[in-house]
Amino acid sequence: MPALEFFKDKERGVLDPRVFERAREVAERLARGGLKSSQFRNYFAELRALENRFERERKGDEALAFARLVPQLELLKAKLFYNTRPQGPLRNAREFVAFMEEALEAGKRSPKDFEAMMKYVEAVLAYFYAFGEGGGRK
Template sequence: MAELVFFQDRTKELLDPTVFARAEQLAQEIAQEGKVKSSQFRNYFAELRALENRFLKERRHDPDKAFRRLVPELELLKAKLAYNTRSNGPLKGATTFVNFLNEAIDAGKRSPEDFLAMMKYVEAVLAYFYAHGR
């Protein structure tokens, strides 16, 4: 699978518009798979949003430290995601959703800019997920 890239021009932090087309396609696939509930998706997004809010607050004081603290929290979220895919877990069979979140989180760990772009991407997937009837 190709690396998830958010920027058309990284130096200018200009997002690639195709990111949102990918978000819509992915949301359709997640909805069609039918293995993730909207509340489950919202819960992961809420956790990401809380991490984003803390990161933005801490970044004002020490940007490097804020990102160094963020990355392990993202890894912990991936661990929770993995735990929920166990044989009797709530995300059992939600392969498309789990792969999407793992790929997005990995991309978000590359840099502070990638993390903020990842948040927009995940938000777009969630919005399209709702638009497609879930």
């Protein structure tokens, strides 16, 4: 599978609308896989906190702020994998872990990719709520 790409025109910051089609497909698979909304929400909250810190720090030096962000994204990926251990909360959510790993890898490429990754993950979460636990749209 090719690497996750977000842009139609990266230089000008134009997102490819197919990213949101892909978000919907991923969300449908996650909803069918039995992932709990609280599990998804927890990781999204961590990402949002990283995004907020990055936004504050980038005002001074974007390159330095991004250099500090990348290891934090790696740490989040490590936490995901840790939680797939036999007694872990994500032991039956390998599809979610694969989705997050792919998104995090793509988000580490550049500040623009990180911003686009956040929109992508947010779209997956929104669709997940529509399709998931009590969302009704199956």
